[in-house]
Amino acid sequence: MPELPEVEVVRRGLERWVTGRTITAVQVPDPRSIRRHALGVEDFRGNLIGARVLDVVRRGKFLWLPLSDRAKGDGADDDRVDDDRVPHTALMAHLGMSGQLLMQDPSQPDEKHLKVRLTLSSVEDAPEELRFVDQRIFGGLFVTALIPTADGLPGGQSALSLPLIAAEAAHIGRDPLDPAFSQEAFYQRIRSRKTGLKRALLDQSLISGIGNIYADEALWLAKVHFARPTETLRRSDAQRVVDAARDVMRLALDAGGTSFDSLYVNVNGASGYFARSLNAYGQEGEPCARCAALGLQTRIRRDSFMNRSSFSCPVCQPRPRNGRW
DNA sequence: GAAAGCACCTGACGGC
DNA sequence: TGCCGTCAGGTGCTTT
Numbered sequence: 001m002p003e004l005p006e007v008e009v010v011r012r013g014l015e016r017w018v019t020g021r022t023i024t025a026v027q028v029p030d031p032r033s034i035r036r037h038a039l040g041v042e043d044f045r046g047n048l049i050g051a052r053v054l055d056v057v058r059r060g061k062f063l064w065l066p067l068s069d070r071a072k073g074d075g076a077d078d079d080r081v082d083d084d085r086v087p088h089t090a091l092m093a094h095l096g097m098s099g100q101l102l103m104q105d106p107s108q109p110d111e112k113h114l115k116v117r118l119t120l121s122s123v124e125d126a127p128e129e130l131r132f133v134d135q136r137i138f139g140g141l142f143v144t145a146l147i148p149t150a151d152g153l154p155g156g157q158s159a160l161s162l163p164l165i166a167a168e169a170a171h172i173g174r175d176p177l178d179p180a181f182s183q184e185a186f187y188q189r190i191r192s193r194k195t196g197l198k199r200a201l202l203d204q205s206l207i208s209g210i211g212n213i214y215a216d217e218a219l220w221l222a223k224v225h226f227a228r229p230t231e232t233l234r235r236s237d238a239q240r241v242v243d244a245a246r247d248v249m250r251l252a253l254d255a256g257g258t259s260f261d262s263l264y265v266n267v268n269g270a271s272g273y274f275a276r277s278l279n280a281y282g283q284e285g286e287p288c289a290r291c292a293a294l295g296l297q298t299r300i301r302r303d304s305f306m307n308r309s310s311f312s313c314p315v316c317q318p319r320p321r322n323g324r325w
Numbered sequence: 326g327a328a329a330g331c332a333c334c335t336g337a338c339g340g341c
Numbered sequence: 342t343g344c345c346g347t348c349a350g351g352t353g354c355t356t357t
Contacts, residue, residue: 097350136334138351308350
């Protein structure tokens with residue numbers, strides 16, 4: 001399931017393969033994957049064919065490809081390259097639960113759940129197709145406008161570092177790996193909420209990039225209960241949780257992301273290895289590694305939470321008995 | 326306005 | 342063997 005580390009792995013792969021190349025053809029075998037592009041398949045294709053990919057940018061779990069404005073097939077190699085440096089539109093992608101962006105050679109057979117195929121201008125030793133594959137269709141692609149960021153800082157992880165952001169990503173918060181992430185701003189915002197801590201961590205408008213897996217892992221590492229009311233958080237608590245999220249996601253990034261099955265792969269189709277390092281998520285009934293080191297026999301427990309699961313250690317991450325956190 | 330609930334979607338899996 | 346129900350979960354819309 002793609003969260004921030006998995007999306008960043010994909011971004012780095014795309015950056016290598018698609019930056020500077022022109023989209024020459026677009027096929028949409030399943031229009032459900034571009035349902036967020038309100039103007040339909042033909043408009044989607046018309047916005048992409050002839051456009052050049054200038055960059056690959058990520059904020060949280062959103063990924064976008066800023067595009068040159070001289071699209072519509074008027075030639076990719078004329079002398080107006082300078083005009084392209086401030087893009088106005090982007091191809092937006094969200095992987096949802098099972099989305100994959102794969103670089104493939106046209107000779108490779110179509111994947112079972114192939115939804116969109118972009119053909120790119122030829123470059124030596126580079127795959128010609130960028131394929132969007134999505135089993136559960138929670139993800140999708142669409143073309144969106146680029147707008148100035150609220151704080152005038154770069155929109156996310158990118159090479160160009162332009163102070164622009166895809167309009168549909170403007171509402172989400174900075175992620176913990178973003179150099180412009182503000183710990184104080186995060187603390188002020190989360191303190192003003194009246195909800196549980198994990199629910200707040202999953203709210204992408206507060207802090208982006210964290211999903212169910214890394215929320216559980218970060219809370220385990222920070223030794224905080226998932227239901228802790230946000231209004232009881234001290235600065236040090238918030239700092240500990242963000243630091244833990246950052247640490248866990250960096251480790252996952254180094255491992256190529258978390259893969260439980262074939263639902264998450266990088267642009268080359270390879271799985272990540274971080275699932276082997278999980279301490280809480282999916283570990284129901286397994287010994288808590290931290291307690292085990294102290295000679296305790298605590299088992300990770302599973303609670304129902306927001307129509308899904310939450311995994312935690314009842315000893316390391318206890319609910320208080322007297323209501324004081 | 327904020328918080329919570331729910332639909333979307335498909336494949337795996339267990340129970341009968 | 343086949344059918345049915347449940348589960349997984351990120352986002353956006355609807356409801357409270």
